[in-house]
Amino acid sequence: MNAPILRKLADLRAVTAEWKRAGEVIGVVPTMGALHAGHLSLVEAACAACDRVIVTIFVNPKQFNNPEDLANYPRTEHEDAEKLSAHRVDAIWAPDADQVYPEGFATTVSVAGLTDVMEGAFRPGHFDGVATVCAKLFLQTGADRAFFGEKDFQQLKIVRRMARDLDIPVEINACPTVREPSGLAMSSRNLRLSAEARERAASLNAVMRDVVAGLAEGRAFEGLATVARIRLKEAGFSEVEYLDLRAEEDLARIERPDRPARLFAAAWMEGIRLIDNLAVPVLQDC
Numbered sequence: 001m002n003a004p005i006l007r008k009l010a011d012l013r014a015v016t017a018e019w020k021r022a023g024e025v026i027g028v029v030p031t032m033g034a035l036h037a038g039h040l041s042l043v044e045a046a047c048a049a050c051d052r053v054i055v056t057i058f059v060n061p062k063q064f065n066n067p068e069d070l071a072n073y074p075r076t077e078h079e080d081a082e083k084l085s086a087h088r089v090d091a092i093w094a095p096d097a098d099q100v101y102p103e104g105f106a107t108t109v110s111v112a113g114l115t116d117v118m119e120g121a122f123r124p125g126h127f128d129g130v131a132t133v134c135a136k137l138f139l140q141t142g143a144d145r146a147f148f149g150e151k152d153f154q155q156l157k158i159v160r161r162m163a164r165d166l167d168i169p170v171e172i173n174a175c176p177t178v179r180e181p182s183g184l185a186m187s188s189r190n191l192r193l194s195a196e197a198r199e200r201a202a203s204l205n206a207v208m209r210d211v212v213a214g215l216a217e218g219r220a221f222e223g224l225a226t227v228a229r230i231r232l233k234e235a236g237f238s239e240v241e242y243l244d245l246r247a248e249e250d251l252a253r254i255e256r257p258d259r260p261a262r263l264f265a266a267a268w269m270e271g272i273r274l275i276d277n278l279a280v281p282v283l284q285d286c
Contacts, residue, residue: 001085002081002082002084002085003055003081003084003085003089003090003091003092004091004092005077005081005092005094006091006092006093006094006095007094007095007096007099008095008096008099009095009099009140012054012091012093012095012140012141013140013142015090015091016052016054016141016142019051019052019090020142024050024051024052025049025050025051025052025144025145026050026051026052026053026054026141026142026143026144026145027046027047027049027050027052027053027054027143027144027145027146027147028046028053028054028055028056028093028137028138028141028143028145028146028147028170029042029043029046029053029054029055029056029146029147030056030058030133030134030137030146030148031055031056031057031080032057032058032059032060032073032188033057033058033059033074033075033076033077033080033188034073034074034075034076034080034188034191035076035079035080035083035084035188036178036186036187036188036190037178037186038149038151038177038178038185038186038187039149040083040084040087041149041175041176041178042147042148042149042175043055043084043087043089043147044087045147045173045175046145046147046173047087047088047089049145049173050144050145052090052091053087053088053089053090053091054089054090054091054092054093054141054143055084055089055091055092055093056092056093056094056095056137056141057077057080057092057093057094058093058094058095058100058133058137059073059075060100060129060130060133061097061101061129062101062125062128062129062132062133063125063126063127063128063129063130063133064126064129065123065124065125065126072192073188074188074191074192077094080092093137093140093141095140099140100133100136100140107132108128108132109128109131109132109135109162109166110127110128110131111127111131111158111161111162111165113250114127114154114157114158114161114250114251115127115128115158117154117244117246117251117253118154118242118244118246118251118264118266119154119155119266119275120154121242122241122242122266127154127155127158130155130158130159131158131159131162134146134159134162134163135162135163135166135168138163138168138170139168143170144169144170144171145170145171145172145173146159146163146170146171146172146173147173147175148172148173148174148175149174149175149176149177149178150174150175150176150177150277151177151178151185151186151187151275151276151277152275153262153264153277154251154264156172156174157251159172160172177276177277179205180202182198182199182202182205183202183205183206183209184198184201184202184204184205184274185205185274185275185276187274187275189272189273189274190272190274192272193269193270193272194270197236197269197270197272200235200236200269201237201269201274203231203232203235203236203237204232204235204237204265204267204269204274204276205276205278207228207231207232207235208228208263208265208276208278209278210224210228211224211225211228211243211263212263212278212279212280212281215245215256215257215263215280215281215283216280216281216283218283220255221245221255221256222255225243225245228243229243232267236269236270237267237268237269238268238269238271239267239268240265240266240267241266241267241268241273242264242265242266243263243264243265244263244264244265245257245261245262245263245264245280246261246262246264247259247260247261248260248261248262248279256283257280257281257282257283258282258283259282260279260282261279261280261282262277262278262279262280263277263278263280264276264277265277
């Protein structure tokens, strides 16, 4: 059954007000569309945990620091609605731009610290756009729970901190990264890769898994990272922006996994920027 597509805030709030009066738990899955199995896994998690589910589809201009990237971002609303029809989605919030950023909009939500590294360093202003739109979507939908994938782990940490700091009463739920059979993390950007590049891009995950295995054996990260960068270049990546070992709690760079940690990477393949991250086991002798 196709969920209604709502574009005006007044219509959305009329619907959610009824759910609130009935005491129902509302879940939201924020997306920019071009839905794939990763998004749908978030929808499934929301359906399992909530009485009502809203999926948002809004290509947020404020989180793009590259106008060309914004222009090329896939917009597939009709196909997205069809994919969601197989799930218990109660509403699709696909707002007109002026419903999110009305004329004269002058407010930016910025989270310090967590935004200074990795994606924040290479995409200036990106996380301000993410934090701002997520704050808006949480307040517009009145959601009790929001569902995000761990593929964008830095984003997950930032959104969770933002909601806590602003006392927005929403619980942020993290869901595992969904991967293609090759190991490539699912992303809307994958659609822009040629078949050959998509196959070669899978080496990002394979190389990262080898680094994680090396760390688990107690080997030094510096040496592992040097070899990994060489392998990624040989696989066809034109640039490796970062390959970082960082603490899960505060995203501080570390040399040994002496606490819960993640390996993060961003690299370019065929003009498309791909990111991934993997959990790193804590060394027991640290």
